[in-house]
Amino acid sequence: MYRLVCVHCGATYSPDQIIYTCNRCGHLLTVEYDMDGIDVSRNEWNRRPLSVWRYRELLPVRGEPVSLQEGGTPLYHLKKIGKELGLSELYAKHEGMNPTGSFKDRGMTVGVSMARELGMTSVACASTGNTSASLAAYAAKAGVPCVVLLPAGKVALGKVAQALMHGARVISIRGNFDKALEMVHELCITHGLYLLNSVNPYRLEGQKTIGFEAIDQLGGEVPDRIVLPVGNAGNISAVYKGLRELESLGFIDRLPMMTGIQAAGSQPVVKAIEQNLEVLAPEAAPETIATAIRIGAPVNAEKALVAIRATGGTAASVTDEEILSMQRDLARKEGIGVEPASAASVAGIRKLAELGLIDRDERIVCVVTGHLLKDPETVVRQCEPPIEIDADLPSLLSALR
Numbered sequence: 114m115y116r117l118v119c120v121h122c123g124a125t126y127s128p129d130q131i132i133y134t135c136n137r138c139g140h141l142l143t144v145e146y147d148m149d150g151i152d153v154s155r156n157e158w159n160r161r162p163l164s165v166w167r168y169r170e171l172l173p174v175r176g177e178p179v180s181l182q183e184g185g186t187p188l189y190h191l192k193k194i195g196k197e198l199g200l201s202e203l204y205a206k207h208e209g210m211n212p213t214g215s216f217k218d219r220g221m222t223v224g225v226s227m228a229r230e231l232g233m234t235s236v237a238c239a240s241t242g243n244t245s246a247s248l249a250a251y252a253a254k255a256g257v258p259c260v261v262l263l264p265a266g267k268v269a270l271g272k273v274a275q276a277l278m279h280g281a282r283v284i285s286i287r288g289n290f291d292k293a294l295e296m297v298h299e300l301c302i303t304h305g306l307y308l309l310n311s312v313n314p315y316r317l318e319g320q321k322t323i324g325f326e327a328i329d330q331l332g333g334e335v336p337d338r339i340v341l342p343v344g345n346a347g348n349i350s351a352v353y354k355g356l357r358e359l360e361s362l363g364f365i366d367r368l369p370m371m372t373g374i375q376a377a378g379s380q381p382v383v384k385a386i387e388q389n390l391e392v393l394a395p396e397a398a399p400e401t402i403a404t405a406i407r408i409g410a411p412v413n414a415e416k417a418l419v420a421i422r423a424t425g426g427t428a429a430s431v432t433d434e435e436i437l438s439m440q441r442d443l444a445r446k447e448g449i450g451v452e453p454a455s456a457a458s459v460a461g462i463r464k465l466a467e468l469g470l471i472d473r474d475e476r477i478v479c480v481v482t483g484h485l486l487k488d489p490e491t492v493v494r495q496c497e498p499p500i501e502i503d504a505d506l507p508s509l510l511s512a513l514r
């Protein structure tokens with residue numbers, strides 16, 4: 114049993130209402146379960162395969178989900194990078210290993226399943242790329258038409274390719290992501306499409322399972338810190354919400370310090386934390402090589418600020434050069450291929466460690482959110498091109514010298 118509750122004024126709504134913001138105050142809604150009615154033990158969860166659906170008692174879907182086998186992503190111990198930073202317990206949870214290559218699949222399996230349960234017959238989103246790739250795939254699986262709005266010229270090639278190939282109607286707007294989200298929200302309200310951006314409370318339920326899995330992979334131990342790249346701030350809010358639920362079930366007895374990392378050219382959440390603002394000041398012209406987090410007015414900011422402050426966490430920004438340098442280090446020292454936005458979480462930890470702002474004994478889980486192949490152009494620009502040679506051994510030996 115659950116209901117929808119406004120995160121700001123507490124107004125409540127029935128779970129079968131198609132609603133994304135509070136009618137009373139305009140803020141976002143969240144899913145609130147009747148915790149006394151949740152009947153499951155940790156042992157029962159541990160007997161199931163590691164996957165979003167291991168945690169189904171804390172998810173809103175009641176029927177058979179629309180699933181592409183999401184979750185169950187690897188948690189890698191970053192031994193070399195950790196050693197360089199003096200952090201012996203540094204881990205990366207590689208969300209790029211989901212079916213469409215990003216954490217969005219955890220959200221979409223739940224969001225698209227709910228679309229079906231609610232009787233919705235078409236879905237839509239705005240996207241910096243990954244949300245659209247994921248929604249297009251899950252809409253294809255569910256057999257519903259899908260519309261996606263992208264900021265023209267600012268979406269990585271692999272992501273556009275995915276949305277197109279999975280059969281979405283792909284529209285590029287001459288404007289940024291924030292504008293695209295405003296437009297698609299209005300389209301959905303006025304024309305009855307189901308909105309599957311992170312303003313959708315059900316979608317975020319799936320994303321909270323990142324935190325559940327990380328704890329299970331650490332043998333049930335809560336990490337001291339969970340670090341996430343922050344764009345629209347849905348993911349950090351979702352992980353925090355999930356951990357609060359585990360705490361209220363008595364499955365964990367403390368919360369990790371929630372830590373958000375943004376790009377220097379797009380850092381409204383970092384500024385709000387640094388300046389102790391109650392309400393975040395949007396950035397009109399966000400810019401970064403990490404296009405996935407090129408977002409100036411994060412819609413989930415209110416929840417993210419609570420998550421960071423309530424857990425004694427922090428927020429920090431990293432430059433594009435720091436992001437790319439960590440993308441190369443993860444690839445070359447650890448064998449982990451991620452897109453630029455994803456490298457931001459580990460780049461942020463490098464920065465915090467170098468500034469002496471974190472304890473070296475901490476056990477830290479960095480969420481790396483999307484796969485390297487999402488943005489091949491940024492990869493190729495950083496690397497020497499292949500050498501072309503004649504097809505004979507002497508030419509090969511000469512090239513290798």
Ligand SMILES: Cc1ncc(COP(=O)(O)O)c(C=O)c1O
Nearest residue numbers: 243344345346347348405482483
């Ligand atoms: C790869 C990647 N990392 C991080 C983010 C940021 O997540 P959020 O918007 O939930 O803060 C996004 C998109 O939102 C993304 O696509």
Ligand SMILES: N[C@@H](CCOP(=O)(O)O)C(=O)O
Nearest residue numbers: 240241242243244310311345
């Ligand atoms: N990075 C995201 C942008 C935010 O989308 P949201 O629906 O999670 O808020 C993307 O991939 O589009």
